[in-house]
Amino acid sequence: MQHREKIAFLGLGRMGTPMARRLLAAGHPLTVWNRTAARTGPLVAEGAVHADRPADAVRDADVVITMLAGPDALAEVADAVLPALPDGARWVEMSTVGPDAVRALAARLDGRAVLVDAPVTGSTDRAADGSLGILAGGAAAGVEHILARLGTVTRTGPLGTGAALKLVVNTAVISGVVLVAEALRLADTLGVDGETARTALAGGPLAGAVARAFAEDAHFATALAVKDLALATATARLPAVQAVSAALRQAAGEPGLAGADLSRAAARIRTTTSA
Known part of the structure; x- marks a missing residue:
């Protein structure tokens, strides 16, 4: 046995x-x-x-x-x-x-x-x-x-390289999701049809981030995404990631969003007019 x-x-x-x-x-x-x-x-x-x-x-x-x-x-x-x-x-x-x-x-x-x-x-x-x-x-x-x-x-x-690579991967994915949300906010502001913009983004290099921004069968709490970006920005100088982190922290501070999936935060960032 x-x-x-x-x-x-x-x-x-x-x-x-x-x-x-x-x-x-x-x-x-x-x-x-x-x-x-x-x-x-x-x-x-x-x-x-x-x-x-x-x-x-x-x-x-x-x-x-x-x-x-x-x-x-x-x-x-x-x-x-x-x-x-x-x-x-x-x-x-x-x-x-x-x-x-x-x-x-x-x-x-x-x-x-x-x-x-x-x-x-x-x-x-x-x-x-x-x-x-x-x-x-x-x-x-x-x-x-x-x-x-x-x-x-x-x-x-x-030892430690797995944890390091995970931080790299999560930083890229989380930032990509927020970038997609803001790109769609730009589309909304310019009067571009939302589904048309989403389809165009999904056909390019941000396809994975688009899919994650609209995922319905996954759960990654927004508060954990904020934690991951805090680890990343404490490790290296990452101005763009710091901006993403600020937008995500703002979203996480709204009722019900800290424990909600990252896709919910992305949807909120899309409709946010100030960061």
Whole structure:
């Protein structure tokens, strides 16, 4: 009988839940933790084990997977996990936290566990069907068969390179979506038919950004997009991205939009007359 590693999955948001479900369906013994404990309920009903605390989740784990909101959440979970983490475990950090947070976690582990940074590209639809893009940095060989249950693995190089490339990709995609929104605002102002403008943009190099701006089967919270651009602009001088970030922060500040998908923010930016 093929060995199935015991996995602790920490963070059951819109992405984490379908990812964890795929690992459970693959036969891995799965222990789950989430800050809002009720989110573990559906997975527990399917066979996962609920942990009250992060430390309880990882105590007997072969592999720990974190899918958290950002660097602060990762640091807080690490505080709770490190005293209970088994020596030799593999920690797969899949959140979008940037390379600095990955290196800080590696320093805290100090060789006790093998750390892999493996953030994902794609949204909730691709998490559910196992077609995510996985950008894996570090010594990923030992967990690549697990990651393959979630999508296509691209080895990016040394530890931290997965997190770095994810930040590059998200910055381009988010900025492209906002650019499409403003281009359509220009079309509206000039009296160009909206569908005609959308079709023309979709036929050019911004096709992917157009599709994402109007996506209905994906969810990437606007607040998380704001967080990602903040990580990017804190890393390098990016004047255009700073302007995009300001527009997105303004949209996220409106009622109901911070937790809504990026496409909702794009629709609002299209109709905004001042930034």
